[in-house]
Amino acid sequence: MLSAVLKSLSVYEAGEQPQDRDFIKLNTNENPYPPSKKVDRVLRKINYQKLNLYPDPDSNRLTEELARYHKVAKENIFVGNGSDEVLAFCFYSFFKQDEPLLFPNITYSFYKTYASFFDIDYKTISLDKKFNIDFSKFLQQKSGGIIFANPNAPTGIYENIARIKKLLQSYQEKVVVIDEAYIDFGGESCISLLGQYPNLVIVRTFSKARSLAGIRVGYVMASSFLINALNRVKNSFNSYPIGTIASKIAICSLRDDEYFNKTIKKIIKNRLYLCEKLKELNFKILPSFTNFVFVTCKDFSAQVLYKKLKEKKVLVRYFADDNIDNFLRITVGTKSQIKRLIENLRNILSNP
Amino acid sequence: MLSAVLKSLSVYEAGEQPQDRDFIKLNTNENPYPPSKKVDRVLRKINYQKLNLYPDPDSNRLTEELARYHKVAKENIFVGNGSDEVLAFCFYSFFKQDEPLLFPNITYSFYKTYASFFDIDYKTISLDKKFNIDFSKFLQQKSGGIIFANPNAPTGIYENIARIKKLLQSYQEKVVVIDEAYIDFGGESCISLLGQYPNLVIVRTFSKARSLAGIRVGYVMASSFLINALNRVKNSFNSYPIGTIASKIAICSLRDDEYFNKTIKKIIKNRLYLCEKLKELNFKILPSFTNFVFVTCKDFSAQVLYKKLKEKKVLVRYFADDNIDNFLRITVGTKSQIKRLIENLRNILSNP
Numbered sequence: 001m002l003s004a005v006l007k008s009l010s011v012y013e014a015g016e017q018p019q020d021r022d023f024i025k026l027n028t029n030e031n032p033y034p035p036s037k038k039v040d041r042v043l044r045k046i047n048y049q050k051l052n053l054y055p056d057p058d059s060n061r062l063t064e065e066l067a068r069y070h071k072v073a074k075e076n077i078f079v080g081n082g083s084d085e086v087l088a089f090c091f092y093s094f095f096k097q098d099e100p101l102l103f104p105n106i107t108y109s110f111y112k113t114y115a116s117f118f119d120i121d122y123k124t125i126s127l128d129k130k131f132n133i134d135f136s137k138f139l140q141q142k143s144g145g146i147i148f149a150n151p152n153a154p155t156g157i158y159e160n161i162a163r164i165k166k167l168l169q170s171y172q173e174k175v176v177v178i179d180e181a182y183i184d185f186g187g188e189s190c191i192s193l194l195g196q197y198p199n200l201v202i203v204r205t206f207s208k209a210r211s212l213a214g215i216r217v218g219y220v221m222a223s224s225f226l227i228n229a230l231n232r233v234k235n236s237f238n239s240y241p242i243g244t245i246a247s248k249i250a251i252c253s254l255r256d257d258e259y260f261n262k263t264i265k266k267i268i269k270n271r272l273y274l275c276e277k278l279k280e281l282n283f284k285i286l287p288s289f290t291n292f293v294f295v296t297c298k299d300f301s302a303q304v305l306y307k308k309l310k311e312k313k314v315l316v317r318y319f320a321d322d323n324i325d326n327f328l329r330i331t332v333g334t335k336s337q338i339k340r341l342i343e344n345l346r347n348i349l350s351n352p
Numbered sequence: 353m354l355s356a357v358l359k360s361l362s363v364y365e366a367g368e369q370p371q372d373r374d375f376i377k378l379n380t381n382e383n384p385y386p387p388s389k390k391v392d393r394v395l396r397k398i399n400y401q402k403l404n405l406y407p408d409p410d411s412n413r414l415t416e417e418l419a420r421y422h423k424v425a426k427e428n429i430f431v432g433n434g435s436d437e438v439l440a441f442c443f444y445s446f447f448k449q450d451e452p453l454l455f456p457n458i459t460y461s462f463y464k465t466y467a468s469f470f471d472i473d474y475k476t477i478s479l480d481k482k483f484n485i486d487f488s489k490f491l492q493q494k495s496g497g498i499i500f501a502n503p504n505a506p507t508g509i510y511e512n513i514a515r516i517k518k519l520l521q522s523y524q525e526k527v528v529v530i531d532e533a534y535i536d537f538g539g540e541s542c543i544s545l546l547g548q549y550p551n552l553v554i555v556r557t558f559s560k561a562r563s564l565a566g567i568r569v570g571y572v573m574a575s576s577f578l579i580n581a582l583n584r585v586k587n588s589f590n591s592y593p594i595g596t597i598a599s600k601i602a603i604c605s606l607r608d609d610e611y612f613n614k615t616i617k618k619i620i621k622n623r624l625y626l627c628e629k630l631k632e633l634n635f636k637i638l639p640s641f642t643n644f645v646f647v648t649c650k651d652f653s654a655q656v657l658y659k660k661l662k663e664k665k666v667l668v669r670y671f672a673d674d675n676i677d678n679f680l681r682i683t684v685g686t687k688s689q690i691k692r693l694i695e696n697l698r699n700i701l702s703n704p
Contacts, residue, residue, distance in 0.1 A: 003448035014591035034401035049386035051566035084590040096355035117588040214403035214596035236469040238436040239366035244566035
């Protein structure tokens with residue numbers, strides 16, 4: 001009864017979302033701070049009586065607000081039901097090519113899943129010894145497109161814009177998707193390169209820096225030609241991806257930059273504090289430009305640490321994949337969450 | 353730069369959603385009545401501070417509530433971002449087969465789009481002269497699956513459960529999807545057949561009878577084997593299709609059956625009134641079990657009527673497709689909306 005494709009489907013495993021609120025959740029890179037208070041005001045003003053109507057299929061108001069915010073044209077914006085949906089549409093629209101898609105061997109693990117879902121051939125390119133992306137290796141291959149996250153996940157490592165510009169300069173035939181889910185935590189966005197490179201696609205989300213993982217909104221910035229393709233694909237799949245309430249909340253979040261910047265500063269400060277404390281415990285920490293740190297402990301198995309922390313009601317993310325199976329990805333929480341994490345780590349490490 | 357598949361994509365055209373609130377919207381089969389007042393109470397209680405967290409990827413609470421409501425097991429329910437997304441996942445999961453998918457030549461026009469999107473071969477089977485689905489013709493073909501809407505759209509015609517049971521009795525190798533978007537307006541659901549036919553899939557939506565098109569929730573009922581396949585497909589596309597707020601609203605709507613039944617009775621009453629008035633104007637009306645009527649007027653082009661009504665700020669749906677290009681699909685509105693529609697129709701017809 002099932003389609004043959006289902007046999008080979010490599011399903012993505014999302015981080016645990018326990019309903020038990022006792023857990024300290026440092027496993028899915030949620031923002032530990034709430035969204036702007038303006039979200040609350042918007043929620044109070046929603047007229048439930050109008051929920052009988054379909055939302056605007058093109059989410060025009062949200063698209064316009066994003067265009068204004070990023071100082072691009074409305075025609076350069078595409079919105080979807082979380083950056084995961086938006087990424088799926090990118091794979092379908094740009095990467096079903098004769099040559100394989102390229103991405104780093106360590107990156108967001110959903111990319112492999114999308115490729116398998118849409119039957120897209122891919123090759124992974126090894127990171128260098130310092131876990132940086134080696135763009136020169138990408139150029140040595142024939143390829144049908146490139147995707148990577150910047151900052152990369154789960155490494156947290158940021159590639160500067162000059163290196164990316166060099167890649168784009170030599171790669172203009174096929175699409176380059178840069179997943180900037182974590183760019184707001186210290187990196188510089190590639191938005192400024194959009195005008196110059198019509199093959200550049202930038203993916204963003206409201207789930208991380210904007211503290212709105214619960215509403216499911218993500219978006220793309222690219223040339224109008226590529227945005228138009230994404231719209232055609234969306235209209236072949238689901239005409240109304242974003243509900244009325246989610247749109248309104250996303251819009252009002254964009255209108256409170258002061259709060260947004262304050263939250264980011266707090267997280268960067270907490271990240272420094274977390275790194276300090278982890279160093280004291282002899283962890284090796286990759287340099288992070290995100291709201292998480294990717295760490296390894298010489299003396300202790302990452303998998304065992306993950307399990308022992310979970311017993312203590314502290315959730316961090318462990319990946320059983322090659323190359324990174326002795327690392328933990330730990331979300332930067334509030335200061336008190338960090339303290340509880342460190343306390344638990346200290347106990348586990350001193351009583352192995 | 354684009355994937356080759358994009359060349360042949362046949363995009364679905366959703367009904368217009370004008371931002372101009374002066375329009376009487378009788379074009380997208382929205383419920384003219386608001387959702388349950390309990391939705392408002394739930395909205396007031398939402399804690400915006402928790403929107404920083406991802407929703408439960410499996411929407412367990414909503415799934416449990418739906419299982420309770422329909423008296424099936426939780427393992428028989430799959431939820432998604434509107435029935436459009438849920439249908440897309442059904443096409444991918446069940447219909448990528450060696451033999452073509454079959455559906456009626458007049459039915460929800462999105463089915464063709466999904467088939468094109470996922471590169472699924474299909475054949476359409478003509479309706480009979482009375483616009484009923486001719487199930488015997490479906491059985492005469494080799495096929496990789498069957499999908500139809502019951503009641504059908506845009507005809508509004510309902511096939512009784514005995515005829516469907518006969519189809520299922522002779523067709524057990526591949527999946528049969530029944531899109532019951534409009535079943536609550538007078539038809540009998542095929543839920544009672546689920547236990548007997550593990551290849552039966554029923555698709556439902558919160559957008560019509562539940563007056564919640566704005567929140568984007570749809571779902572599937574089927575055997576746990578098929579639901580499991582849908583979950584794997586979902587987890588290869590978007591782990592968190594339904595936001596926290598949408599889930600909560602959907603749950604509370606299910607808990608107000610009294611209001612739900614009252615609203616449906618009102619719409620059925622309005623449908624009778626609308627049919628009466630249209631008959632007075634010499635329209636031919638297909639027998640409707642939905643919240644819309646599919647009508648044709650001997651003396652007047654449907655396309656011209658559509659345009660003239662739009663000038664008068666009354667939106668109805670016109671399809672330029674073969675076989676139905678002299679029909680209009682008119683949503684059953686409130687009594688005052690119907691009066692304004694009829695008044696305008698009377699003027700147009702008497703001053704051609």
